[in-house]
Amino acid sequence: MRGLWRRLEPVALARIAVARWTEAAAYVAAADACLLFAENALDRHGAFESNAYDFGFFDQIIWNTSHGRWFQSSFTPYNFVGQHFQPVLLIFALAYRLGAGVELLLVTQTVFVAAAALPLFYAVRRATASGVAGLAMSAGFLLSASLHDALDFDFHPELMGFFFVFLALYYLVARRPVATIVSLVPLLLLKEDMPLILAAFAVLMFARGFRREALALFGVSAAFALGIVLVLMPAIRGGSGDLTQRYGYLFADSTWWSIVPHAVSRAEHQLAGGPLAAVLRLADSIGFTGLLNPIALLAAAPVFLLATLSDHPQQSQLELHYAMAPLALAWVSAVFGVQRIASGMWPRWMRLPRNRSLATAAAGIIVLASSVTTFVLWSPYAPGAEHHAPNAAHRAVVRDALALVPGDASVSAQNTLLPHLSERAKILEFPQVEDAAYVVVDPSLPVTGQARAAGYAARIESLPALGYELIFDHDGVKVFRRTR
Numbered sequence: 001m002r003g004l005w006r007r008l009e010p011v012a013l014a015r016i017a018v019a020r021w022t023e024a025a026a027y028v029a030a031a032d033a034c035l036l037f038a039e040n041a042l043d044r045h046g047a048f049e050s051n052a053y054d055f056g057f058f059d060q061i062i063w064n065t066s067h068g069r070w071f072q073s074s075f076t077p078y079n080f081v082g083q084h085f086q087p088v089l090l091i092f093a094l095a096y097r098l099g100a101g102v103e104l105l106l107v108t109q110t111v112f113v114a115a116a117a118l119p120l121f122y123a124v125r126r127a128t129a130s131g132v133a134g135l136a137m138s139a140g141f142l143l144s145a146s147l148h149d150a151l152d153f154d155f156h157p158e159l160m161g162f163f164f165v166f167l168a169l170y171y172l173v174a175r176r177p178v179a180t181i182v183s184l185v186p187l188l189l190l191k192e193d194m195p196l197i198l199a200a201f202a203v204l205m206f207a208r209g210f211r212r213e214a215l216a217l218f219g220v221s222a223a224f225a226l227g228i229v230l231v232l233m234p235a236i237r238g239g240s241g242d243l244t245q246r247y248g249y250l251f252a253d254s255t256w257w258s259i260v261p262h263a264v265s266r267a268e269h270q271l272a273g274g275p276l277a278a279v280l281r282l283a284d285s286i287g288f289t290g291l292l293n294p295i296a297l298l299a300a301a302p303v304f305l306l307a308t309l310s311d312h313p314q315q316s317q318l319e320l321h322y323a324m325a326p327l328a329l330a331w332v333s334a335v336f337g338v339q340r341i342a343s344g345m346w347p348r349w350m351r352l353p354r355n356r357s358l359a360t361a362a363a364g365i366i367v368l369a370s371s372v373t374t375f376v377l378w379s380p381y382a383p384g385a386e387h388h389a390p391n392a393a394h395r396a397v398v399r400d401a402l403a404l405v406p407g408d409a410s411v412s413a414q415n416t417l418l419p420h421l422s423e424r425a426k427i428l429e430f431p432q433v434e435d436a437a438y439v440v441v442d443p444s445l446p447v448t449g450q451a452r453a454a455g456y457a458a459r460i461e462s463l464p465a466l467g468y469e470l471i472f473d474h475d476g477v478k479v480f481r482r483t484r
Contacts, residue, residue: 022131026121026138033142034114037151040381041106044152045419047389048398048445052418052429054321055154059102062089063423066096074427082237085192085228088157102419105155113151116162117142123170124335124364128342130357133364137338140371141331144285145379146323152380154419156321158191165328168201169335177205177213184217192229193325195221196303200329203299204336246310267309270316275308278318281378282330287370289363290333292340300329338363388446397475398442404472404479405438412436414456416445431459439468439480 044050057073061080064072071080071089095104117138125134141147141162150159168183184201187194198221206214234240249270254262283290290297303325308316315322342360376382390398402420405411410426411418412433417440421427428436431454447456463480464470472479 020131022125022135023121026118026135029135029139029142030114030117033117034110036381037110037114038107041110041151041154042103044389045103045106045154047395048416048420048442049387049389050154050416050419052413052415052422054156055102055105056419056422056427056429058089058105058155058157059419059422060424060427062092062096062105064425065089065093069425074425075429076237078237082233082235085233086157086190088160088189102423109155109157109159110151112160112163113147114142116166119163119166119170120331120335123166123173124338126170127173127335127339128360128364130342130360130364132361133338133342136361136364136368137331137334140286140368143368143371143375143379144327145371145374145377145382146282146285146318146327148375148379148381149319150321150323150327153320156324158194158321158324161187161190161194161197161324162328165197165332169332172201172204172208173335173339175208175210177210180205181213181217181220185220188224192225192233193306195225195229196306197325197329198224200299200303200332204296204332207295246312246315249311250309270309270311274313274317278316279304279308279326281374282318282323282326285371285374286330286334287363287366289337289341289367290330292337293333296329296333296336300326300333303329334367338367390444394444394475394477397477398445401440401442401472401474401477401479405440409437410435411438411440413440414442414445414451415448417442431456433459433463433466435482437482439463439482440478442477444476 045055050056053075057075060075061071061073064070073080076083092100092105092108120141121134121138123134124137125131128134147162150156164183164186168180171177171179171183180201184198187197198217202214202218202221205211205217250263250266251259290300307318307322307326310316312322314320318326338360341363342356344356379385398417402417405421408424410428411421411424412428412430413421414430418427418429421440426436428434429451430439430441431451433439441460443457443460460478467482467484468480469483470478471481
């Protein structure tokens, strides 16, 4: 028997390997993506391409919190909790207290984003019984242009939410409603608008027969939104903030009898331009498979409306980190769309193979092909994408200049320099100066449109008259110190 087992063991292992190659490939793809995402993020920061808003913003908040100044920032006149509710930053503050730095934010984010492909793989495989579809769709997610656009905007805690959304999706497909709810709860630590994702899952759970659990999840979502978004945050900031003001145009100059038609008309006008094109582009990136499941589309509608109705250009066009919630729910709808194909519930006009497993695998490959297409056309990671990193010699000059700023001094620095100086009590984005002890500028690095409109060039010329002495001037990089 022992000799027979020795002969059969290699055969058995080979059969297992053949049967589970898609699972192994999914892990390899996630690991490779993690390394590539992390390398790109760290390289961007090291090449002075990271941004004051929001990377320097988060870095200072976490650093202040780690030193007992809870959620304080120089960028807002009130506590940061009035701007965003993101308790997850406390975990990073503890790590800062133990000696970690800003690089931890970038690496942690990329680990969670890349790891999200794994529960997505298992969710697709469980929903469709197709490992090929699971591998294709998880790889498609990692190649998503919208995901790369968000990652290329430094650090935002909500991007870690992809992992929890897809984990909840797996448990929902596996018909484990309690585990679904438990998987979604961490989202509430990431940002104040995450209850919308919980509400979307409540709709999906209700449609799948888990009515009691769905109502409980919706109750948690509503209670959180009411308590945090409508009570706590306005109380801290002393009224409405700039985020809620993005929707004021819908009701401006309206009377009580005209508020509804005015809002509808203005919403239609808003959606007719860039936002509608952005939604179509997102749907195209998943091969429009989400259209096969109307319930999933209905569940995602509030998330899409919240984003596209904003008068903030990047938010309404689903760019940067604003794409997180719509993108996550788009992939959820894609999974349920492919599941309908796997179960044979496709429309009659769709000429698919009679073999369901073949049709399912083909659907997954179509999603992957769509992601590859959008990757080539729009991803900042695609071959040929423009990059504006300074050369090594100039980066060395910039580092020498930054080393002249004492660690406890207040500083004003332009956009991409500020994240390297943000771990201090007071920071300002140039051309805002106030009483900063030091000013650091480098016109060869990217200057935001807001900075130019605020008089970037003129403010540099006026610094001597404001009491600043030029103490470093090399290769265009200038450091000023306040003398009076």
